[in-house]
Amino acid sequence: MKKFVVLQVCVFIVISGALGGMFAFTPVYNEVRSGIVLVLCLSCLKLEPKTLADFTFVTVDNQPHPGFVLENLSHGVVFLFYSEDSCAGCDVMYPVIKDLFSVEFGKQDMFHTRVTFENATVGYVYVNINHATDELRNSERVYDKDQIHGNPMCTIVTLGYDNGKVRPKYTSVYGTLTTFGCQTDAERLVFLQQLVHESIEMYNQNKAGYPHH
Amino acid sequence: MKLQIKRLISQLILFFSANLGYPHYPGLKTGFCYPFFYCQACPASTSACPLRSLEESVDHGNFSWRLFFFPLLILGVLGVVVGRAVCGWACPIGFLQRGTGTVARRVKKYRFARKLGTYKAERYFRYIKYVLLIAFVFVTSYLIGFIFTDICPVGFLTGTIPVLLLNPGKFVPNYFFPVALVIVILFLVLILLIERGWCRYFCPVGALLAPFNKISFLHVSVNTTNCTHCNVCSYQCPMGIDVANMHRDPECILCGKCVTACPNELIAFEGRGR
Numbered sequence: 001m002k003k004f005v006v007l008q009v010c011v012f013i014v015i016s017g018a019l020g021g022m023f024a025f026t027p028v029y030n031e032v033r034s035g036i037v038l039v040l041c042l043s044c045l046k047l048e049p050k051t052l053a054d055f056t057f058v059t060v061d062n063q064p065h066p067g068f069v070l071e072n073l074s075h076g077v078v079f080l081f082y083s084e085d086s087c088a089g090c091d092v093m094y095p096v097i098k099d100l101f102s103v104e105f106g107k108q109d110m111f112h113t114r115v116t117f118e119n120a121t122v123g124y125v126y127v128n129i130n131h132a133t134d135e136l137r138n139s140e141r142v143y144d145k146d147q148i149h150g151n152p153m154c155t156i157v158t159l160g161y162d163n164g165k166v167r168p169k170y171t172s173v174y175g176t177l178t179t180f181g182c183q184t185d186a187e188r189l190v191f192l193q194q195l196v197h198e199s200i201e202m203y204n205q206n207k208a209g210y211p212h213h
Numbered sequence: 214m215k216l217q218i219k220r221l222i223s224q225l226i227l228f229f230s231a232n233l234g235y236p237h238y239p240g241l242k243t244g245f246c247y248p249f250f251y252c253q254a255c256p257a258s259t260s261a262c263p264l265r266s267l268e269e270s271v272d273h274g275n276f277s278w279r280l281f282f283f284p285l286l287i288l289g290v291l292g293v294v295v296g297r298a299v300c301g302w303a304c305p306i307g308f309l310q311r312g313t314g315t316v317a318r319r320v321k322k323y324r325f326a327r328k329l330g331t332y333k334a335e336r337y338f339r340y341i342k343y344v345l346l347i348a349f350v351f352v353t354s355y356l357i358g359f360i361f362t363d364i365c366p367v368g369f370l371t372g373t374i375p376v377l378l379l380n381p382g383k384f385v386p387n388y389f390f391p392v393a394l395v396i397v398i399l400f401l402v403l404i405l406l407i408e409r410g411w412c413r414y415f416c417p418v419g420a421l422l423a424p425f426n427k428i429s430f431l432h433v434s435v436n437t438t439n440c441t442h443c444n445v446c447s448y449q450c451p452m453g454i455d456v457a458n459m460h461r462d463p464e465c466i467l468c469g470k471c472v473t474a475c476p477n478e479l480i481a482f483e484g485r486g487r
Contacts, residue, residue: 007428008293008428008429008430011293011428012290012293012294012430015286015289015290015293016290018282018286019283019286019287019289019290022279022282022283022286026279027279028244028279028280028283029243029244029245030244031244031279031280032244032245032246032260032261032266032280032283033242033243033244034244035269036253036261036265036266036269037234037242037243037244037253037258037259037260037261038242040254041252041253041254041265041362041368041372042387043359043362043363043389044252044253044254044262044265044362044365044368044372044373045254045368045372045373045376045384046363046368046369046373046386046387046389046390046393047373047376047377047384047385047386047387047390048384048385048386048387049383049384049385050382050383050384050385163358163359164268164269164272164358164359164362201383
């Protein structure tokens with residue numbers, strides 16, 4: 001009887017001591033909170049977010065995400081607008097994008113800024129491939145999801161839940177968005193606003209589990 | 214106050230404590246693991262499911278000792294003190310089965326249902342939960358990735374349904390959804406046919422807690438010397454244990470129904486010792 005009580009007490013001391021030690025000397029509490037509790041577990045839900053465009057984790061040829069995108073992604077969603085000098089579609093999309101983020105810049109300018117959209121930070125990067133640096137120009141190949149090789153192309157990089165891991169997830173939409181039924185500037189604007197809104201929602205559901213956040 | 218009323222109050226308090234995480238109501242999100250089965254995907258959850266942490270600890274051949282030992286130690290501390298009383302007094306899924314248990318008892322009057330819990334093989338079914346724990350929580354996570362999470366009926370009940378109701382039109386089913394839907398229907402049928410059917414046969418958290426009954430301070434003790442083997446206790450036991458002959462049974466959830474039922478008051482909770 002006494003031996004058994006001693007055994008019980010010893011086991012209790014060892015286990016509670018180990019648990020106390022984990023709390024005191026390891027970041028496990030924060031690890032569980034940010035990596036599991038604060039992230040919307042889509043595996044547990046057996047659901048996927050419903051979005052206007054298809055988001056994917058897979059970049060073209062599995063190329064790594066460019067450094068400048070990852071850097072911006074730690075602050076919020078990244079919106080990349082690719083265009084070129086001689087491009088009628090780009091001229092159509094150009095004012096729409098300006099309206100989307102209320103920014104003003106020249107067509108041939110390199111432009112990167114952080115804007116506020118629905119109280120969230122969005123990293124906006126404008127890439128005119130005729131004037132951009134190699135890193136910016138090459139990023140178009142990384143995100144050319146449907147292998148269109150054409151401009152204009154709008155890419156949104158956000159965070160997604162990939163079977164237990166939070167990773168960058170992106171979509172690219174091409175041309176003047178007619179494939180999505182947009183015929184006028186107003187429709188294009190509404191479409192992009194909705195897409196950015198969905199991206200921000202996904203970002204907020206996952207940001208706690210993003211290692212670089 | 215009657216023991217079962219105390220248990221009901223404990224289950225209600227713990228159910229609400231487990232659901233303090235809904236944004237602004239009051240939005241409490243902690244870094245603990247629940248010591249019972251509850252899903253962190255529930256919009257109101259405060260903590261993580263212990264199985265999720267265990268799965269992540271061995272995900273794709275990696276090993277994170279912190280995520281592995283953290284839930285085990287939380288379960289261990291409670292297990293050493295109160296054994297599987299967590300299942301009977303705290304677990305929200307146990308609470309749900311307390312409700313369906315009334316139906317299961319009525320169904321038990323029918324011959325086919327009575328037979329379900331009395332087959333000779335039934336006692337071996339209880340090992341399924343250990344197989345599930347090892348195979349679906351550890352082995353598949355280690356070799357393939359999360360599988361248990363993808364088909365978990367508790368996640369479906371506490372996560373999927375509330376999320377779909379609170380966010381209509383924002384989510385679409387993934388490819389595991391139909392499988393999980395079938396499993397959750399089977400889960401509901403099971404707990405309506407067999408009292409505590411999930412706890413008895415399938416709950417992997419129960420499998421983690423069960424061995425602690427062997428050494429826990431709190432346990433149910435039977436005075437076998439004076440027992441008349443009237444079997445009232447066994448009839449009342451929601452886990453289908455032969456209470457009169459039990460000694461620190463791993464299946465016992467310390468609900469105390471046998472304690473209340475014994476006409477000779479030969480069954481009691483004990484705080485320490487054998």
